[in-house]
Amino acid sequence: MLDLLIIGAGPAGLSAADAAAQQGLDYLVIEKGTIANTIRLYPVGRTLFSTPNELEMREATLRPLCEKPTRDELLTHNIHFVLEKDLKVNTDERVVDVSGDVEQGFFITTDRAEYHAARVLFAIGAMDIPRRLNVPGEELSKVHHLFVEPYPYVRKDALVVGGGNSAAEAALFLSEEGARTTLAIWRDDWENRDPKAGAMKHWVRTPLEAEIDAGRLRVVLYKHVDEIGEKDVTLTTETGESLTLPNDVVFVLVGSDADLTMLKSLGVKTEAGKLTEVPVYETETFETTVRGIYVAGHFTHARHIKAAIDVPRQIVPHIAKDLALMSSR
Numbered sequence: 001m002l003d004l005l006i007i008g009a010g011p012a013g014l015s016a017a018d019a020a021a022q023q024g025l026d027y028l029v030i031e032k033g034t035i036a037n038t039i040r041l042y043p044v045g046r047t048l049f050s051t052p053n054e055l056e057m058r059e060a061t062l063r064p065l066c067e068k069p070t071r072d073e074l075l076t077h078n079i080h081f082v083l084e085k086d087l088k089v090n091t092d093e094r095v096v097d098v099s100g101d102v103e104q105g106f107f108i109t110t111d112r113a114e115y116h117a118a119r120v121l122f123a124i125g126a127m128d129i130p131r132r133l134n135v136p137g138e139e140l141s142k143v144h145h146l147f148v149e150p151y152p153y154v155r156k157d158a159l160v161v162g163g164g165n166s167a168a169e170a171a172l173f174l175s176e177e178g179a180r181t182t183l184a185i186w187r188d189d190w191e192n193r194d195p196k197a198g199a200m201k202h203w204v205r206t207p208l209e210a211e212i213d214a215g216r217l218r219v220v221l222y223k224h225v226d227e228i229g230e231k232d233v234t235l236t237t238e239t240g241e242s243l244t245l246p247n248d249v250v251f252v253l254v255g256s257d258a259d260l261t262m263l264k265s266l267g268v269k270t271e272a273g274k275l276t277e278v279p280v281y282e283t284e285t286f287e288t289t290v291r292g293i294y295v296a297g298h299f300t301h302a303r304h305i306k307a308a309i310d311v312p313r314q315i316v317p318h319i320a321k322d323l324a325l326m327s328s329r
């Protein structure tokens with residue numbers, strides 16, 4: 001039986017693996033994609049909005065060329081952390097079920113194997129369920145709920161729907177690379193200047209406004225999207241007019257949620273968080289309402305990378321102590 005099985009190899013899962021190794025625990029990380037899969041899926045060429053000290057796995061080990069690292073620099077930093085520490089990570093393996101309890105241990109089923117572990121840490125991020133518009137045509141292959149690169153869309157008609165930083169950034173990157181881009185955004189989001197309330201960062205807004213002034217990017221203050229067709233999109237503007245735009249590609253970037261199904265089927269309680277549903281957990285130990293089941297990272301109240309790295313360092317020693325106490329009984 002493993003001491004600790006960690007689900008997810010993002011910053012939280014990798015930090016937990018390192019902490020588990022330091023505590024001498026028998027651990028394993030299972031990751032359905034690649035090491036730091038969420039970071040790998042950031043837009044190509046993106047610069048992080050955090051500084052190295054908020055992103056690095058070990059102090060002074062992330063040394064970007066500029067003040068803030070790019071997606072590539074952060075991704076390679078995470079990969080080399082795994083290689084250098086020789087962390088035990090199975091990639092391309094998805095956890096599909098967790099059952100059991102703290103007395104008999106937990107039974108973890110993946111799409112490849114079964115495992116038995118004394119404790120389980122969910123570090124699954126909050127990217128699994130992209131929010132949808134739920135409008136006719138959203139199932140067309142030209143509609144994407146993730147933006148990775150602008151390069152296939154040069155001289156194409158692109159629509160980005162969303163009000164946060166990701167949508168603004170996608171619209172900017174598309175417009176800069178020659179896509180005829182429209183950003184459909186609610187007035188409240190467009191006028192939001194409060195970074196704590198999810199406003200777009202000023203270093204995104206400034207070049208975005210330059211694209212608008214240059215006549216390359218159009219912003220439509222809209223109420224809702226009505227229908228996505230093969231060659232166009234119809235939406236209702238904030239003044240109630242119907243607007244049909246020629247269209248080759250749509251990016252729906254209105255946020256995403258964690259998949260809490262496995263936690264709920266274990267009996268973990270959840271509550272409404274500031275942005276989305278969050279598991280209930282002890283603030284010191286991050287142990288959920290089910291004994292032996294822990295959470296860390298983006299789908300908790302501690303959402304950013306710094307917290308995703310810091311929290312496992314705090315909770316894994318607690319797990320190690322708890323296991324030692326239990327085996328001494």
Ligand SMILES: Cc1cc2nc3c(=O)[nH]c(=O)nc-3n(C[C@H](O)[C@H](O)[C@H](O)COP(=O)(O)OP(=O)(O)OC[C@H]3O[C@@H](n4cnc5c(N)ncnc54)[C@H](O)[C@@H]3O)c2cc1C
Pocket residue numbers: 007008009010011012013030031032033034035036037038039042043047048049050093094095096123124125126127128166296297298299303304305306308
């Ligand atoms: C475009 C973008 C830009 C961002 N920029 C910043 C920034 O500048 N600064 C910052 O602090 N934060 C930023 N964030 C947020 C940041 O990415 C998250 O805070 C961070 O990734 C959280 O780490 P995590 O380990 O909790 O989750 P993740 O990195 O999402 O890792 C979770 C992992 O779990 C895996 N997983 C999920 N379910 C299963 C399963 N059933 N079986 C196996 N594996 C599973 C996933 O594949 C994923 O690899 C950004 C996010 C996005 C999308």
